[in-house]
Amino acid sequence: MVTIKRILYVLGILALILGLYGFYNRLFIGERDVNYGSYVTWGLWVAMYLFFAGVASGSYMVAALDYLFGVKLFKGLGKYALWSAMVTLPAALISIGMDLGHMERVWKVYLQPNLTSLLAQMVWGYTIFGAVIVISLVLAARQKEGTSWALKVMAAIGFVLAIFVSGGVGALLGVNASRAVWHVGLLPAQFPIFSLATGTALLLTIVSFFGAANDPQREGRQRALGVITIVLLLVKTYILWSDFSMSLYSGVPQNVQAINEVLYGTYWWSFWILQIFLGTVVPIVVLLVPAWAKNRILSGLIGVLVLIGFAAARANIVFPALTIPELQGLAEAFTGPHLNFDYFPSLMEWSVTIGVVGLSTLAYLIGIDRLPFLKTQAEVA
Amino acid sequence: MTEPQGTSSIDAGLNRRSFLRKLAGAGGAAVALQALDQLAADPAQALASYEAQIQELSSTSGGDLSKLDVLERMRRELVRALEKPPEERRWVMVIDLRKCVGCHACTIACVAENRLPPGVVYRPVLEEEWGVYPNVGRRFVPRPCMQCDKPPCTPVCPVNATYKNVDGVVVVDYDQCIGCRACLTACPYGARTSDFGLTYNEPNPVADGLIAGRTVAEGYERAPSFEYGEARPRQERTSPIGNARKCHFCLHRIAVGELPACVTTCIGRATLFGDANDPASLVAEMIAQPNVIRLKEELGTEPRVYYLL
Numbered sequence: 261m262v263t264i265k266r267i268l269y270v271l272g273i274l275a276l277i278l279g280l281y282g283f284y285n286r287l288f289i290g291e292r293d294v295n296y297g298s299y300v301t302w303g304l305w306v307a308m309y310l311f312f313a314g315v316a317s318g319s320y321m322v323a324a325l326d327y328l329f330g331v332k333l334f335k336g337l338g339k340y341a342l343w344s345a346m347v348t349l350p351a352a353l354i355s356i357g358m359d360l361g362h363m364e365r366v367w368k369v370y371l372q373p374n375l376t377s378l379l380a381q382m383v384w385g386y387t388i389f390g391a392v393i394v395i396s397l398v399l400a401a402r403q404k405e406g407t408s409w410a411l412k413v414m415a416a417i418g419f420v421l422a423i424f425v426s427g428g429v430g431a432l433l434g435v436n437a438s439r440a441v442w443h444v445g446l447l448p449a450q451f452p453i454f455s456l457a458t459g460t461a462l463l464l465t466i467v468s469f470f471g472a473a474n475d476p477q478r479e480g481r482q483r484a485l486g487v488i489t490i491v492l493l494l495v496k497t498y499i500l501w502s503d504f505s506m507s508l509y510s511g512v513p514q515n516v517q518a519i520n521e522v523l524y525g526t527y528w529w530s531f532w533i534l535q536i537f538l539g540t541v542v543p544i545v546v547l548l549v550p551a552w553a554k555n556r557i558l559s560g561l562i563g564v565l566v567l568i569g570f571a572a573a574r575a576n577i578v579f580p581a582l583t584i585p586e587l588q589g590l591a592e593a594f595t596g597p598h599l600n601f602d603y604f605p606s607l608m609e610w611s612v613t614i615g616v617v618g619l620s621t622l623a624y625l626i627g628i629d630r631l632p633f634l635k636t637q638a639e640v641a
Numbered sequence: 642m643t644e645p646q647g648t649s650s651i652d653a654g655l656n657r658r659s660f661l662r663k664l665a666g667a668g669g670a671a672v673a674l675q676a677l678d679q680l681a682a683d684p685a686q687a688l689a690s691y692e693a694q695i696q697e698l699s700s701t702s703g704g705d706l707s708k709l710d711v712l713e714r715m716r717r718e719l720v721r722a723l724e725k726p727p728e729e730r731r732w733v734m735v736i737d738l739r740k741c742v743g744c745h746a747c748t749i750a751c752v753a754e755n756r757l758p759p760g761v762v763y764r765p766v767l768e769e770e771w772g773v774y775p776n777v778g779r780r781f782v783p784r785p786c787m788q789c790d791k792p793p794c795t796p797v798c799p800v801n802a803t804y805k806n807v808d809g810v811v812v813v814d815y816d817q818c819i820g821c822r823a824c825l826t827a828c829p830y831g832a833r834t835s836d837f838g839l840t841y842n843e844p845n846p847v848a849d850g851l852i853a854g855r856t857v858a859e860g861y862e863r864a865p866s867f868e869y870g871e872a873r874p875r876q877e878r879t880s881p882i883g884n885a886r887k888c889h890f891c892l893h894r895i896a897v898g899e900l901p902a903c904v905t906t907c908i909g910r911a912t913l914f915g916d917a918n919d920p921a922s923l924v925a926e927m928i929a930q931p932n933v934i935r936l937k938e939e940l941g942t943e944p945r946v947y948y949l950l
Contacts, residue, residue, distance in 0.1 A: 290838045290878060298760065298834035301822040361820015361835060361883030368800045368819060379823050380799035437793060438829030438940060586831040587784065587936070593765035594748060598837050 264469050264560070265625060272621035279615010285608045286358050295606040297598025299591070300582045304605035305359040307575040308613050310429050311458070312352035312620070313386065314451065314570070317422035318459020319345040320393065321452075324422075327400070327407050327415035333477065333484055337463065338415075339400045340470075343634055344462050345393045347623040349386065351616045358612055378432045385425040392418040401633040426455035433577065441507060441518035441581045450499045457492035458570045460485055461543075465563030468556045470628060482559055486547040489566060493540050496573075514584055521580040526602070530572045539569010579603055707923075711910050712900065714923055720898045722916035727807040732890055733917040734901075735927040736783050737949040740911035743768060743781035747903035747912060751785075754891060754902035756866040756875065759839045763832075763888035764903055783912065785903065786811060786832040786888035787936065787944035794824040794833065803885065809945065810890050812869060815880035824885050829937050830944075838882040840875070867893045890914070917945075 285293055296303030319341045325331045326338030357363050366383075373380040396418055399411040407415075430451035433442040464485040471478040504523075507515040522531050543562045546552045553559055583601045585591050591601050605613075628634045707714065722730045743766055751757070751764045767782040792811050795803050802817035803824050825833045840862045842855055865872035866881075870893045873881065891901035899905075904914045915924035927933070928947045935944045 291883070292838055294837070297837070298822075298825060299831060301825040301835070359821070361822070361885075362818065362880070363820075365800075365817075365819045368817065372800055372817070374796070374798055374801040377797050377799040377823070379797065379821055383799065432823075435797070436827050438827070438937075582826070586829055587767055587782075589767035589769050589782070590765070590784070590831050593767045593784070594762040596760040596762070597839055598760040598835065599762070 264557070265629075268469075268621060269625055272618045272625065275614045275618025276622060277618075279611055279613075279618055282608045282611025282613075282615055286612060291361065293606055293608040294598075295600075295603060295609060297600060299585070299599060299601050300579065300603040302359070302578055302582065303603060304575065304609045304613055305355045307578045308571070308616065309352050309356035309359070310451075310574045310578065311571045312348045312355060312616075313429055314426055314455035314574070315458045315462055315567070316345045316349040316352060316393070317389070317426035317452070318455035318457065319348065319462060320389075320396075320418050320422040320459070321456050322459045322463050323396070324415050324419040327396070327411050328419055330407065333481055337467070337481065339397070339634060340466050340628070341459065341463055342393060342397050342400055343624065343627050343631075344459070344466065346397055347620045347627065348462075349390050349393060350623075351620040353386065353390075354616050354619070355613070378428060378435055382425065382428050382432060385421070385428055389418070389421050389425050392421060401631075422455070423452045426452045433581075438586065439581045440512050440514040441584075442577075444503070444506075446499065446503055447577075450496075450503075453492065453495055453499065454570060454573065457489065457496060458567055460488045460492060461563045461566035461570070463563075464489055465560045465567075468560035468563065471556075479554060482556070483550075483553060486553045486559060486562075489563075490544050490547050493544055493566070497540060517584050518580045521583055522576050525580065525583075527576075527579075527604070531576050534572035535569050535576060538565050539572060543569075711913065711923060712905060715900055715904065715913060715915050716898070718915045718919060718922045719895065719900060722919055722922075723895075723898060725916075725918075729918060730808065730916040731918040732788070732808055732810060732895070732945065733915065733924050733928065734785060734788075734890065734904075734946045735913040735924050735933075735949060736946065737909075737911045737913070737927075738780050738782060739949065740909040741766070741781040741783060741907075742909055742911075744908055746906045746908055747783055750902040750906035751888070754894075755868055756862070756864065757886075758836060758862070758875070759841055761834045761836050761886050763834075763886070782948070783903070784830060784832065784936075785890075785946060787830055787942065787946045788888075788890065790943035790945065791941060793827045793829060793940075793942060797823040797827045799823070806892075808892070808895075810892055811887065812889055812892070813885055813887060815869075815873070815884050818880070818884040820883040820885070822885060829940055829942065833885050833887045836881050836884055836886050838878065869893060870896060 294303065296305075322334075323338040323341035323345065325334040326336070326341070357366065360366065369380050369383045370387075373384070375381065375384075392414060396411065396414045399408060399414060402408075403411060427448045430448035433439070434444065434447035437443050464482065467478060467481050467485060471481065504519050507519050522528075543566050546558060546562050583603060585601055709717075722732075745766050748762065748764050748766055752762070755763065757763065764783055764785045767784055768779065769782055770777065770779045772778050788805075788809065788811050790805075790809065792805065795805065795811065798804075798818075799821060800817055800819055802814045802819070803811060804814075806812045820835070822835055825835060840859070842858045842862055863875045865874040867873075868881075868889065875882070891899070891903075894901060900914055904912045913924050913927060915922040917925050917928060919925055924947075927949060930949060932950045933947050934950060935947055937944075
């Protein structure tokens with residue numbers, strides 16, 4: 261598996277290099293070259309914020325299986341899940357930070373907040389969550405045998421917080437009563453499930469790619485994570501079905517338009533190919549066949565596919581609702597840059613996102629290679 | 642060139658302005674035309690004379706403002722409303738869709754007044770079409786900010802940068818806004834836009850000595866806007882660049898007794914503005930009509946912009 265690690269290092273560095281253009285453009289020029297605007301107000305970076313924040317909270321939930329619930333099969337895996345949370349949370353924060361028109365004023369959310377705003381609650385929530393991850397990691401690094409009570413308490417706090425903050429980003433969209441397709445109670449409820457699914461998929465990749473070759477439990481862990489992934493993918497598909505069928509059946513025009521945009525719109529392929537075929541059908545099929553599921557490369561790649569599928573799913577939640585004009589004729593009434601209802605991320609937006617993926621990949625790899633408490637088991641591979 | 646016989650007598654007795662004056666007859670229009678005559682000669686005196694004549698007209702009509710042009714009536718009502726404590730007045734806008742011809746003058750006046758850059762618009766005019774040929778209909782719907790009494794855009798702001806001010810107008814504190822666009826997403830009317838830092842002039846080529854326009858135009862684009870009563874020259878990466886922006890009923894004009902720019906430029910007098918708490922005001926009269934509607938009433942946002950059908 262050393263080869264895979266090398267490949268990932270190379271890919272991570274390449275992604276980071278590709279990201280330099282986007283980072284430079286955003287930090288030194290501004291938001292001129294983005295394709296989101298005043299009508300499609302939130303674009304790729306917000307979708308990636310939801311995705312990475314979901315992976316971070318999902319990873320913490322998985323870590324809790326070890327530190328809080330003491331599941332024997334996952335013993336020793338908690339710290340890798342915690343490290344995943346540690347590298348994906350900053351990815352989320354960079355993504356959303358880039359999206360702010362005045363990122364230098366973010367301190368105002370701490371010192372002059374409107375705490376009834378979900379956005380402010382999320383900034384505070386994720387800051388506390390970040391602190392909980394760091395403290396949990398420190399405690400996990402120090403522990404010798406068994407789980408200390410301090411880590412257990414921290415894991416309990418972090419577990420509950422992970423559910424709330426991942427649900428909170430769903431509510432961030434859901435509270436917008438004027439966006440019919442978001443404004444359903446199901447939206448914030450499904451986000452923690454999405455998060456857990458991505459956390460599980462990431463750990464599946466980690467165990468498959470970097471799990472110790474001589475670890476007798478590796479195969480069992482791989483299998484267990486595979487089964488959990490299948491179950492969560494099925495739950496996700498059911499939620500998607502109930503959401504879409506309810507909207508289409510009730511026939512509220514704004515809802516129907518948004519769902520049709522996802523199913524048959526310009527970017528139908530991101531739903532049918534990325535989200536459903538590669539992100540759901542292929543993983544379920546592969547993980548159901550024991551011989552394939554045992555294959556380390558294959559199950560590791562399946563974890564990556566599931567992650568890509570969920571990233572597409574987040575985008576398919578965010579964009580389509582915003583591509584429906586609030587009023588008839590608004591799209592044509594006054595035209596200009598950033599006044600479009602069609603959205604596809606610009607080169608700069610892609611560049612930033614690729615750079616962020618590269619950064620978190622490299623951070624993860626450097627962590628398991630250099631941090632002593634992570635190195636011990638990973639290096640056995 | 643020899644003039645046809647008789648034209649000199651026409652010139653003497655009926656020049657263009659006096660013809661128009663006669664055509665317009667008595668009332669506010671004639672007063673306005675007289676004022677135009679004097680304006681060219683001595684603007685200060687012209688204004689004083691105009692005020693005096695308006696005063697005389699309204700006193701001879703028993704103080705009945707309804708005899709005046711609606712613009713003058715609304716201006717007077719505005720001045721009257723400004724004498725009240727802010728919390729006792731209720732600014733509303735009434736847009737008569739039967740009178741709107743879709744000229745977009747209000748949109749452009751707003752852009753000029755607030756020096757809006759590309760991609761920022763406060764008051765687009767929507768064109769709605771319905772029916773199937775030959776039974777089709779069409780109307781123009783100007784869409785300023787609705788200044789909702791229950792605005793969905795303000796509670797979502799993480800730093801209280803947008804709120805209803807003491808006048809009940811939804812405002813944005815440009816120095817507080819972090820540019821998250823949550824308020825844009827929450828607005829059911831698409832009435833907020835974000836300033837991405839563009840200028841109209843920027844894409845134009847520069848050739849020293851050949852294109853003088855760019856320098857001049859750039860000066861115009863960088864000149865300060867006076868939104869919220871603050872002079873803000875347009876500078877790179879400085880607010881309002883990066884901020885949410887929206888219609889504010891031209892608060893900076895109201896403060897000095899002037900009507901919003903979109904109201905004064907409406908050629909059909911389709912846009913009316915005033916204090917709905919003043920029962921004698923034109924807007925109070927209009928919103929009591931049975932043909933009045935508000936957009937997306939079902940959302941419960943309680944807009945302060947009314948439409949007459």
